Amino acid sequence: MNLILNNLNKTYANGVKALDNLSLEISSGMFGLLGPNGAGKSSLMRTLSTLQEVDSGSAFLGEIDIIKNPIALRKVLGYLPQEFGVYPKITARQLLDHIAILKGVSAKKERKELVNYLLQKVNLYDKRNKEVKGFSGGMKQRIGIAQALIGNPKLIIVDEPTAGLDPGERNRFHNLLAKVANDVVVILSTHIVEDVRELCQNMAIMNHGQIICHGKPQQVIDELHNKVWEKLIHHHELESYHNTHTVISNKMVGGKPLIHVLSDEKPSEGFQQVSPTLEDVFFSKINNN
Known part of the structure; x- marks a missing residue:
């Protein structure tokens, strides 16, 4: 059973366009939806869980018209919100x-x-x-998944499920999610890149209400093959590198910024080529969107 979304649009009363002509097809299994805060992930999850209406567009789970027949969808929906009260x-x-x-x-x-x-x-x-x-x-979170499984759902939505979990609890939750995803559509909405890389067969990156990247995790990683370079720099150099290079991310290592740069060839002296990661894909798409 596939989930097919076509041209979904949603603009809130304050003028924020949460969904912008969004189209996506999701098949059975674990699907990861990545995006920064404000990307529109929660708006899409609320739409799919029938908690809000869209301005236009269509959404079907198999033969079920989610927009026109939300009651039918609720009968086959399992939902674990970000905060399970x-x-x-x-x-x-x-x-x-x-x-x-x-x-x-x-x-x-x-x-x-x-x-x-x-x-x-x-x-x-x-x-x-x-x-x-x-x-x-x-x-x-485990009791949350248990309640989401009541009624043999065909669509399960989990929103930021591992936020705040320690590593052991996160691993146990991952194993549980993987077991329930065999025959149903499971959408994992998160900003934690590692969750998608470890769990999902397919994924999409969302920003400004649009899907800006879609595919299998390894496939989208391979698109950056031989294009990611890193260098450890001083704090005062960071702005200069942002002005002269395509810096996709930086993180602190030993008290200094370690930058990742996107380039078809060696950017400048001191850079080393590294194997791309899903985090590199995420930041390269978000920063260029």
């Missing part, structure tokens, strides 16, 4: 049971079996009677 005094089991009722699982025995299955799937069965408010960030 929970009731203050509710256990993991009670939370999933409550959401299952909201999603139409009315039979008590069926709900119990479903809740137990999901808690085991996200490795939280032994925590089923603990209040969710006391869970760690990673545990809350």
Whole structure:
């Protein structure tokens, strides 16, 4: 089942154009959507999760018209927002049971079996009677994925799921996401480049409400082959290099800026050619858009 978006447009009352003639096709599996803050990712996620309407354009999940028939889409949608709020005094089991009722699982025995299955799937069965408010960030994200899986969704949207997680929790969450992405469309909306590189078969980069890059992670990385150079410079040289070279990024290494420059040939003395990364792709696209 494919998700097909055609010419989506959304302008808010304050004049901000969040979606600008956006078109994209996404097939089953894990799809990464990268973009800086303000790129329009959250606006697109709200549109696909039927939380807001667009001004024009179309969006289809298989035969489901998301724009004209949002109720049909909600029946096959799993959604984990950036901040997954929970009731203050509710256990993991009670939370999933409550959401299952909201999603139409009315039979008590069926709900119990479903809740137990999901808690085991996200490795939280032994925590089923603990209040969710006391869970760690990673545990809350796992219970968030569990609730998103209720109803056998065909589209799962996860918005900035690993922000604030420690490395161990991030790895556990990655493994869980990878397991659920086999037969459904999973959209991972994030600004963390490593998440997309490690998890996603396909990806897109979004900025100013538009898709500015689309493809498989390794394919878009290969487009920069032999074009990325790096050099460790002094702080006072940074502005000069920005004026004379195509600097795509800089980060501090040992207290000095390490710059990456995009060039078909060696930019100047002291530069070394390096293998491009998805981060280089991201910054080169964003800085030139």
